Amino acid sequence: MANSIRIRCRRDVLDSDGVRRIRYAALEILERTGVTVKSKRAQRLLVDAGCDLDEKSATVRMPPSVVEGCVRRKKRSVTLHGRTPAHDARLDGGHVHVCSDGNGTMAKDFDTGERRISRKEDVARAALVSDALEGHGVNWPSVTSQDVAAGTRHIHDLQASLENTEKHITLATNTTEWEVEDVLAIAAAQAGGADEFARRPFISSIHTSSSPLQIEADGMDAGFVAADGGMPICFYVMPGPGATGPVTLAGSVAVAVAEALAGNTIIQLHRPGTAFVFSCGMAVLDMKASMRAGGGPEHGLTSAAFTQMAHSMGFPALAGGFVTTSKEPDQQAAYEKFASAVTPILAGADMIAGIGLLEDCRTVWLEQMVIDDEISRIIGRMAQGVEVDDESLAVDVVDRVGPGRDFLGQRHTMERFRTEHFMPIISDRSSWDSWVQSGSKSILDRARERVRGILDEHSVEPIRDEVGETVAELIERRRR
Amino acid sequence: MEEIVTRLKNAVINYEMETIADLAKEVVDSGVDPLVAIEEGLAQGIKTVGEKFGKGEIFLPELVMGAEAMKAALAVLEPAVPSGKHRATLGKVLIGTVQDDIHEIGKNLVSTMLSSNGFEVVDLGVNVPSEDFVKKAAEIKPNILAMSALMTTTMPRMGEVIAPLKKEDPSVKTIVGGAPVTDVYAKEVGADGYSGDASGAVDSAKKLVG
Numbered sequence: 001m002a003n004s005i006r007i008r009c010r011r012d013v014l015d016s017d018g019v020r021r022i023r024y025a026a027l028e029i030l031e032r033t034g035v036t037v038k039s040k041r042a043q044r045l046l047v048d049a050g051c052d053l054d055e056k057s058a059t060v061r062m063p064p065s066v067v068e069g070c071v072r073r074k075k076r077s078v079t080l081h082g083r084t085p086a087h088d089a090r091l092d093g094g095h096v097h098v099c100s101d102g103n104g105t106m107a108k109d110f111d112t113g114e115r116r117i118s119r120k121e122d123v124a125r126a127a128l129v130s131d132a133l134e135g136h137g138v139n140w141p142s143v144t145s146q147d148v149a150a151g152t153r154h155i156h157d158l159q160a161s162l163e164n165t166e167k168h169i170t171l172a173t174n175t176t177e178w179e180v181e182d183v184l185a186i187a188a189a190q191a192g193g194a195d196e197f198a199r200r201p202f203i204s205s206i207h208t209s210s211s212p213l214q215i216e217a218d219g220m221d222a223g224f225v226a227a228d229g230g231m232p233i234c235f236y237v238m239p240g241p242g243a244t245g246p247v248t249l250a251g252s253v254a255v256a257v258a259e260a261l262a263g264n265t266i267i268q269l270h271r272p273g274t275a276f277v278f279s280c281g282m283a284v285l286d287m288k289a290s291m292r293a294g295g296g297p298e299h300g301l302t303s304a305a306f307t308q309m310a311h312s313m314g315f316p317a318l319a320g321g322f323v324t325t326s327k328e329p330d331q332q333a334a335y336e337k338f339a340s341a342v343t344p345i346l347a348g349a350d351m352i353a354g355i356g357l358l359e360d361c362r363t364v365w366l367e368q369m370v371i372d373d374e375i376s377r378i379i380g381r382m383a384q385g386v387e388v389d390d391e392s393l394a395v396d397v398v399d400r401v402g403p404g405r406d407f408l409g410q411r412h413t414m415e416r417f418r419t420e421h422f423m424p425i426i427s428d429r430s431s432w433d434s435w436v437q438s439g440s441k442s443i444l445d446r447a448r449e450r451v452r453g454i455l456d457e458h459s460v461e462p463i464r465d466e467v468g469e470t471v472a473e474l475i476e477r478r479r480r
Numbered sequence: 481m482e483e484i485v486t487r488l489k490n491a492v493i494n495y496e497m498e499t500i501a502d503l504a505k506e507v508v509d510s511g512v513d514p515l516v517a518i519e520e521g522l523a524q525g526i527k528t529v530g531e532k533f534g535k536g537e538i539f540l541p542e543l544v545m546g547a548e549a550m551k552a553a554l555a556v557l558e559p560a561v562p563s564g565k566h567r568a569t570l571g572k573v574l575i576g577t578v579q580d581d582i583h584e585i586g587k588n589l590v591s592t593m594l595s596s597n598g599f600e601v602v603d604l605g606v607n608v609p610s611e612d613f614v615k616k617a618a619e620i621k622p623n624i625l626a627m628s629a630l631m632t633t634t635m636p637r638m639g640e641v642i643a644p645l646k647k648e649d650p651s652v653k654t655i656v657g658g659a660p661v662t663d664v665y666a667k668e669v670g671a672d673g674y675s676g677d678a679s680g681a682v683d684s685a686k687k688l689v690g
Contacts, residue, residue, distance in 0.1 A: 404606075406585050408544040408592075414495065417541050433676035 002086055003137040003167070005096040005376070009385030011346040013304040018250070019312050022305070025254035026261055027064045029213070034061035035262045038217035041224065045269040060262075067261050071313050073268040075275040078232055078316050080138055080168040080351075081200045083190070084461055087167045089137050091277065091316035091350040096383070097137030098376045100130045101320070101353030102206070103172050104143040106363035110451065115363060118143035120156045122364055126356060127164035129366050129451055132458040135355075135376030140170045140206075142356050142364040149479035154179045158186055158203070159471045166460050170234055170318075172206035180205065180222045182474050184229040189470040190463055198230025205231040206279070209259040211239035215266070223263075224270050232275035234318050235263035240292055241302070243285035249298055253305045256280050264315070278310035281320030281353070283360075294360035295323035295336030300343030307349040319344045322354030322372050323361060329368045329444055333358060338375050345379045367447035370454075374426050381422040392420075426450055484510055485521040488553065492525025495545035497552055504556035514560040518567045522557070523598065526550045530596035534679070540589075547592045569600040571623035571689040574616060576604035578637035583630035586658055589678040590626060597682045610640045617645055617652055623689050624673075626681070629658040639669035646670065653688040657681060 014022070034052075037043055037060045047053050052061040080089040080097070089097040107122040108115050126142035145156040154173040161169045174180045183203060184194065191197035205226035207219050223233055237259040239245030245252030260278045267274050282302035286293040293299070303319035310317035321341035326332040337354070344352055354361065355376065356369030397412045407413050426446045428435060439445075484507055491500045507517045529546035532538045561567070573594050577587045584606050595601045602620060604612065617625055625645060629635045638656050645652055655673035656666050666674035673684035 404582070404584065406588055408541055408585075408588070409497070409548040410541075411495075411498075411545070414541040414545055417539065431677035431680070433680050437680075 005380040026257035039220040070268040120145035123160040131165035135373040211244040279318035303344035304347035316350040318351040321352035488521030489525040497549040574622040576608035577606040581634035587628040
């Protein structure tokens, strides 16, 4: 599959006993403690299915039979369609699709270098750059448009994304029913009708819980509209170990799984057969800085454990990775992003979110996006592992070359070096002399050049004119 | 005639190292001037390959295979060149890894780069006794003598060659390289050129013959 990492060499972080115990713990949490569900529609669905509702606190206790019954109702095979079919991302458990992530509020201006509030142009540029990257598969708008009229952000975010990428778009700015309706109207304009869109949904919808164990009314009701429109639902949960979840990773993963199962139960009761993606971003609270420690070693571990839990129940997983709390694309950014990405990718998370952002997913840097693409492709090579077969063992080639000669001039070498070896794009492996001769460029300089090249040269298939008309109408109607 | 020379050029560009020798025989049989075939066919082909490598469009294995293809065709065409005639090159380079050092790959890369950039390269191999460099230089009269060493313990062999070589024929230029060699060391042993990598060796060689 284009722009994805094939997982040959899976590395789990939970053993089968761990998977079983976390599952039972999650079911116990749902049955004993329950989840606060504010949506009246959701409450009715749950009560009708046999759950227990405490009207006063809006707490719903869910019997395991209902929760597990709904696990079986979900859509089995989930494809996040691209705007063009070449970019379809099938969540088949064997590939990882790296996403840009999501809804940052700041941008480092590529031209002026200023760190400022994110604008629509940042959404557009980030989408165009990520569209060009081989190590990137799904576009979750990196930041959100804050230079537009109140009430129209979701419209602008989607328009800027559609215009600049052919890859699947997963959206999180549609948090109310009417916002989702707008998204569906724009999607239908591009697809040539609502039914056409539902057949090949190239936009999915992110909805969230509020940890620990709360599901808000607006977000859930918006999820119903999205599911009815045919959009896959990514239900994103974020218990932070030590703060909004137990300090222990196992305990917080159990809470996360409970929340995701609650979300699935509600969605499947509303519309059986909806594509549901278990989604999480779980970083601990730094006990000194009192900030979320996105990109810490626990972040990758929780993402990987949550992925295993999702897969054990037949759900695809979207998990946080490529995260850092660093303020600029420095060594801390590099090691935190690598560490938080490698664990869930090797665990086979179907989607990893995070590339391009710094300050714990707050600020987009286009240079960081191409650096993360390089990291993504490095981990992709790691996930390929060491393939052993007659062709790769190559004893005939060894015999032909013999002792003391080199393998460079062998056809075996030429035919395989591109797939057998990681091919760097911005990493520098030249000699000192060559490096000095070409200007002693830092990784940031080289990343900048690549971004510049993409911005100048990359283009995507244009969208339909109808999209512009629909967008204009909606903006007129929604602006406040 | 032109058509077969173009085919020869394309065979280098397409790395047809397994079959190019047959094509070269065809060239000889067809009566085409082997010197024209070398200069218009092989040299143009490897020039294209070398340029693509320089621009980063292709990678090392492709460059080496292009050079291998050229070598295979040269083995057929050169003996057919009438005596007294020589193909035009940027210059002749005698190359080898110094005595007691059997590291080959770096020296081979430099050979490949030089030949794909229009030099004629005579390769003495590895662990070349110092006096053999001097003897061979006296015999073939190269423009440049290039030496490689990968160990600090074998580096001094370079100086051992350069001193008597310069005494014999001061016009021969020398280039040294290899992981432990620096520009400072190169000057110390009296070398005319130095490079830290294979592409740099080409620039260095071009400067010395230019």
